[in-house]
Every structure is written in structure tokens, then in C-alpha cells.
Amino acid sequence: xxxxxxxxxxxxxxxxxxxxxxxxxxxxxxxxxxxxxxxxxxxxxxxxxxxxxxxxxxxxxxxxxxxxxxxxxxxxxxxxxxxxxxxxxxxxxxxxxxxxxxxxxxxxxxxxxxxx
Amino acid sequence: xxxxxxxxxxxxxxxxxxxxxxxxxxxxxxxxxxxxxxxxxxxxxxxxxxxxxxxxxxxxxxxxxxxxxxxxxxxxxxxxxxxxxxxxxxxxxxxxxxxxxxxxxxxx
Numbered sequence: 001x002x003x004x005x006x007x008x009x010x011x012x013x014x015x016x017x018x019x020x021x022x023x024x025x026x027x028x029x030x031x032x033x034x035x036x037x038x039x040x041x042x043x044x045x046x047x048x049x050x051x052x053x054x055x056x057x058x059x060x061x062x063x064x065x066x067x068x069x070x071x072x073x074x075x076x077x078x079x080x081x082x083x084x085x086x087x088x089x090x091x092x093x094x095x096x097x098x099x100x101x102x103x104x105x106x107x108x109x110x111x112x113x114x115x116x
Numbered sequence: 117x118x119x120x121x122x123x124x125x126x127x128x129x130x131x132x133x134x135x136x137x138x139x140x141x142x143x144x145x146x147x148x149x150x151x152x153x154x155x156x157x158x159x160x161x162x163x164x165x166x167x168x169x170x171x172x173x174x175x176x177x178x179x180x181x182x183x184x185x186x187x188x189x190x191x192x193x194x195x196x197x198x199x200x201x202x203x204x205x206x207x208x209x210x211x212x213x214x215x216x217x218x219x220x221x222x223x224x
Contacts, residue, residue: 004158033212043159043204043214056211090158092212102147102166105212107158 004108025093122215138189145207148188
């Protein structure tokens with residue numbers, strides 16, 4: 001079973017540009033969450049999508065947006081990039097288990113975004 | 117908002133020693149997850165806990181879901197150099213909330 005796939009792995013952008021990151025979840029997983037990871041702030045929750053609908057949202061400005069497609073693949077977009085947006089962006093797919101009553105989240109390898 | 121306090125922030129130990137780290141929260145969680153992250157990679161799920169009081173092992177790793185549902189700990193026994201990395205706890209009660217991480221260094 002393939003894991004969570006994020007593309008691209010590395011990206012360099014200039015301030016003011018916009019960027020789109022892609023995440024393909026584990027087959028059968030309908031929930032996709034996005035996180036920003038920086039050395040100073042740790043793992044910060046951006047948003048979660050379930051069945052093409054945003055279910056939860058973190059405390060990030062409107063420049064950060066996302067969407068989910070009918071095949072559960074998700075994209076994240078950041079507009080008007082700032083230097084502080086440089087980070088590792090992680091996507092996690094999850095599936096609720098009625099057997100355990102809980103949810104396990106599995107991460108992709110991340111996209112390393114550098115804004116110059 | 118919900119916060120997790122993970123401690124210690126870093127540990128520097130000798131190979132063969134046991135390691136213990138924990139997370140506490142002011143909120144109740146339904147699930148506790150423990151992850152390990154290597155540099156430049158995404159976190160890898162180590163152990164998932166679903167019931168208060170649950171004690172689960174995965175090889176040399178043992179984790180427990182606190183009976184108050186507000187805390188969890190992870191123990192690593194007989195550490196080896198490949199245990200080096202950052203360990204994160206995460207609590208789920210809706211969205212997944214992460215601790216700040218424990219950076220583990222192991223000296224051969």
C-alpha cells in the first residue's frame with residue numbers, strides 16, 4: 001500500500017510569488033491535513049479537509065488556502081510569499097477506525113519551501 | 117486553545133540507557149499518538165493509544181495513555197544510535213495537536 005506522497009520535495013520561490021503544493025493520501029483515506037513546521041514554532045496545524053470540505057482551520061492568514069478533490073488528493077496554496085513562509089510543509093492522511101474508536105494520521109515526506 | 121507540553125525538550129544519553137519522555141495537556145484527548153522524525157523527513161507513527169490507561173509496546177518502545185486522558189508517556193529501552201531523532205506526541209480531540217518535540221541524541 002503506497003504511503004502519503006507529497007510533491008515537489010523541494011521548492012525555491014521569490015518573495016511575492018505564489019506556490020501550490022500537492023498531497024496524495026493513502027488509498028481509502030478521506031481526511032487530509034496540512035502542517036507547517038519551522039524550527040522555532042514546531043508543527044503548526046494549517047487546515048484539514050474531509051470529503052472535499054474544509055473541516056478544521058488553524059490560525060494562519062488568508063494567504064494560505066487549500067482544497068481537496070473528489071479522489072481525496074489535496075493541494076495547498078500560498079499566495080504573496082513572505083520570507084517567513086520558508087518551512088517544511090507536511091501533509092497527513094488519516095482514517096477513522098470503528099474498531100479502535102480512534103484515528104491514526106500518517107505523514108508524507110514533506111515539501112521544503114524556501115522563500116528568497 | 118489546546119496546548120500540549122512535552123518534556124524534556126532534549127536529551128543526550130549514552131547508548132544502552134533507557135529514555136523517558138512525556139506530554140501533558142489541559143484538555144482531554146480521545147487518542148494519543150507518538151511519532152519520530154528524522155531530519156528532512158516527515159514524522160513516522162510509532163505508537164497509537166486509544167483508551168485511558170492503555171499501555172502499548174512496539175519493540176523497545178512502550179507508551180501509555182494516562183488515566184485522566186490528559187497525559188501520555190513514551191519509554192525507549194536500551195537505546196541505540198538509530199534512535200536519534202525528534203519524538204513528538206500528538207493528541208486528537210478533533211484536530212491533531214502536537215507537542216513541541218523531544219530531541220534525542222545517543223552517544224555510542
